[in-house]
Amino acid sequence: MSCLLETRDLTIRFGGQVAVNAVTCAFQPGTLTAIVGPNGAGKTTYFNLISGQLAATSGSVWFGGENVTGLGVHQRARRGIGRAFQLTNLFPHLSVLENVRLAVQARSRAGVDLFSMATSHRNLIEQAMAYLERVALAAKSHLPAAALSHGDQRKLEVALMLALEPDIFMFDEPTAGMSVDEVPVLLDLIEAIKRQGDKTILLVEHKMDVVRRLADRIIVLHNGTLVADGDPAEVVALPVVQEAYLGVRR
Amino acid sequence: MSPLDHILSGDRPRSRILALLLIAAFVALAFAPFLFPGTKALGVASRICIFIVLAASYDIVLGYTGIVSFAHAMFFGIGAYGVAIALNWDTSWGAIALGLLVAIIVSTLLAAAIGLLSLRLRALFFSMVTLAFASFALILASQLRDITGGEDGLTFSVPHLLTPAFRLLSQPFLGVRIDGRVVTYYLVFTTATLLFLLMLRIVNSPFGRVLQAIRENEFRAEALGYSILLHRTLAGVIGAVMATLAGGMLALVLRYNGPAASMSFEIMVDGILLMTVIGGMGTLYGPMLGAVLIVLAQYELQPGLAALSALVQNVPVLPRLINPDRWLLWLGVLFVVIVYFFPNGLVGRLRKRG
Numbered sequence: 294m295s296c297l298l299e300t301r302d303l304t305i306r307f308g309g310q311v312a313v314n315a316v317t318c319a320f321q322p323g324t325l326t327a328i329v330g331p332n333g334a335g336k337t338t339y340f341n342l343i344s345g346q347l348a349a350t351s352g353s354v355w356f357g358g359e360n361v362t363g364l365g366v367h368q369r370a371r372r373g374i375g376r377a378f379q380l381t382n383l384f385p386h387l388s389v390l391e392n393v394r395l396a397v398q399a400r401s402r403a404g405v406d407l408f409s410m411a412t413s414h415r416n417l418i419e420q421a422m423a424y425l426e427r428v429a430l431a432a433k434s435h436l437p438a439a440a441l442s443h444g445d446q447r448k449l450e451v452a453l454m455l456a457l458e459p460d461i462f463m464f465d466e467p468t469a470g471m472s473v474d475e476v477p478v479l480l481d482l483i484e485a486i487k488r489q490g491d492k493t494i495l496l497v498e499h500k501m502d503v504v505r506r507l508a509d510r511i512i513v514l515h516n517g518t519l520v521a522d523g524d525p526a527e528v529v530a531l532p533v534v535q536e537a538y539l540g541v542r543r
Numbered sequence: 544m545s546p547l548d549h550i551l552s553g554d555r556p557r558s559r560i561l562a563l564l565l566i567a568a569f570v571a572l573a574f575a576p577f578l579f580p581g582t583k584a585l586g587v588a589s590r591i592c593i594f595i596v597l598a599a600s601y602d603i604v605l606g607y608t609g610i611v612s613f614a615h616a617m618f619f620g621i622g623a624y625g626v627a628i629a630l631n632w633d634t635s636w637g638a639i640a641l642g643l644l645v646a647i648i649v650s651t652l653l654a655a656a657i658g659l660l661s662l663r664l665r666a667l668f669f670s671m672v673t674l675a676f677a678s679f680a681l682i683l684a685s686q687l688r689d690i691t692g693g694e695d696g697l698t699f700s701v702p703h704l705l706t707p708a709f710r711l712l713s714q715p716f717l718g719v720r721i722d723g724r725v726v727t728y729y730l731v732f733t734t735a736t737l738l739f740l741l742m743l744r745i746v747n748s749p750f751g752r753v754l755q756a757i758r759e760n761e762f763r764a765e766a767l768g769y770s771i772l773l774h775r776t777l778a779g780v781i782g783a784v785m786a787t788l789a790g791g792m793l794a795l796v797l798r799y800n801g802p803a804a805s806m807s808f809e810i811m812v813d814g815i816l817l818m819t820v821i822g823g824m825g826t827l828y829g830p831m832l833g834a835v836l837i838v839l840a841q842y843e844l845q846p847g848l849a850a851l852s853a854l855v856q857n858v859p860v861l862p863r864l865i866n867p868d869r870w871l872l873w874l875g876v877l878f879v880v881i882v883y884f885f886p887n888g889l890v891g892r893l894r895k896r897g
């Protein structure tokens with residue numbers, strides 16, 4: 294199967310520090326790739342290079358056969374690169390429903406519709422509610438996003454990405470800071486996306502049990518460099534991974 | 544959905560007191576020529592209508608989009624000069640249309656240029672650049688004497704329908720002579736009402752929702768696929784065009800335009816900025832209320848203070864403190880008090896009470 298996303302020699306430097314170092318990697322549809330590595334390994338930075346929040350020092354990002362290295366964040370999002378952020382990143386004073394409705398609207402391309410009432414687009418609201426059902430937040434749709442618990446905010450963060458219906462889903466530690474009973478909803482959700490069969494999923498995750506349960510493939514970043522790539526069972530057994538994970542499992 | 548929601552784009556005042564104030568202001572303006580007869584009162588009412596459009600258009604830029612621009616009076620001035628220069632050249636409706644059209648094109652281009660800069664510059668520096676634009680426009684207006692009349696400005700005639708000599712009805716109606724002044728007033732009142740409702744629609748449209756999203760969290764809005772540049776620039780252009788139309792109305796009412804009348808920093812700060820902030824940013828109704836209050840204060844504070852100081856003329860110190868010449872000081876005090884006690888403006892305050 295041809296790849297959907299590819300990074301070629303992707304590199305970014307902050308001053309003297311090379312946060313992502315010549316990472317060449319391709320991601321296939323229908324595959325969930327876990328990205329692991331210790332704190333500060335460059336996982337989030339790698340995501341930022343792919344979705345465009347950071348500009349590469351050198352190297353390139355290819356999406357659907359197109360070089361997207363020079364494109365802005367919004368252009369990459371419109372092409373189907375979906376991203377849920379590690380640090381929750383919402384519209385805090387807008388309602389939970391409005392947060393998701395904005396994501397649905399972005400896909401509908403009604404953003405430059407000046408002369409109709411937003412509330413008259415019933416279909417956008419209904420779709421938004423459907424995504425909220427999927428993350429079990431429908432009952433809280435009227436609350437401002439800031440009033441949600443940490444776990445619910447994480448779910449809303451994911452709902453925003455779902456609502457964009459992207460081709461690639463990038464989860465950055467989706468379960469971090471969630472209480473034990475909230476985690477399953479999210480993992481089931483990721484599995485459901487996986488079962489669709491044609492989606493590409495990247496998952497940054499520290500919890501190795503989660504990684505083992507979901508991943509088809511694991512890549513390991515260490516000091517910005519790709520040090521291992523392959524089948525979960527093999528990668529987990531590698532000495533470099535054992536070493537990288539000494540003491541950093543949360 | 545009720546017809547009222549269609550007219551107000553579903554954006555109700557959401558406060559009983561605010562609703563009453565808005566209805567009172569609307570009724571007073573709708574019947575101003577009959578409720579407050581006289582040339583001066585009609586001038587005040589026209590000015591209120593015009594500044595409602597102007598302050599509301601600034602709210603789209605400042606309140607809804609979070610762009611701190613000091614160039615808004617420039618667009619108001621461009622509209623006023625467009626109509627003034629055109630009418631100075633030919634007294635006809637065609638000239639008004641042409642003048643407005645040219646002014647709208649100029650404003651659109653300038654607003655687009657400023658919008659493009661807003662993405663390249665940091666907030667404070669951007670505000671300074673808008674100030675530079677405004678100063679440059681003001682200098683042009685006072686230097687290009689052959690075209691703009693320089694500091695003295697332009698006095699011109701308007702089409703016959705709008706002149707005091709024109710009589711729409713041969714008999715007075717409700718005791719008021721229906722002359723060209725009244726016709727002009729209703730032209731302004733109707734246009735202002737329509738423009739205000741149009742702006743209310745725009746801020747409640749899918750586009751308006753994106754503006755609010757960008758103001759809330761620009762980073763996230765972009766990650767959802769919205770172009771910040773496109774939305775910011777479009778908001779800036781809409782605000783500028785509305786201000787330009789307000790400027791056109793001002794010229795028609797005054798039958799005069801000069802730098803101080805439409806383009807000065809007094810208009811920008813004592814007018815537009817004060818009205819928007821006192822009324823409550825990001826609400827549209829706020830600037831409407833702000834425009835009513837500030838225009839009334841500008842006209843009535845001075846005579847009000849005169850009456851008050853006459854009343855207390857035997858008390859020591861007090862008469863000097865409330866000397867009519869101090870009206871600007873008292874306006875400043877009013878501003879500070881309102882901003883201090885109601886950081887979200889009058890509308891923010893009223894809505895909190897419900």
Ligand SMILES: Nc1ncnc2c1ncn2[C@@H]1O[C@H](COP(=O)(O)OP(=O)(O)OP(=O)(O)O)[C@@H](O)[C@H]1O
Binds near residue numbers: 307330334
């Ligand atoms: N914008 C930036 N400017 C300077 N340094 C940065 C920037 N972003 C990241 N870094 C540095 O790059 C390195 C990689 O950070 P990154 O956030 O990608 O790590 P991570 O693998 O996501 O870690 P964690 O597991 O803690 O989330 C860190 O040393 C970080 O300090």
Ligand SMILES: [Mg+2]
Binds near residue numbers: 336337338379465
């Ligand atoms: Mg990280």
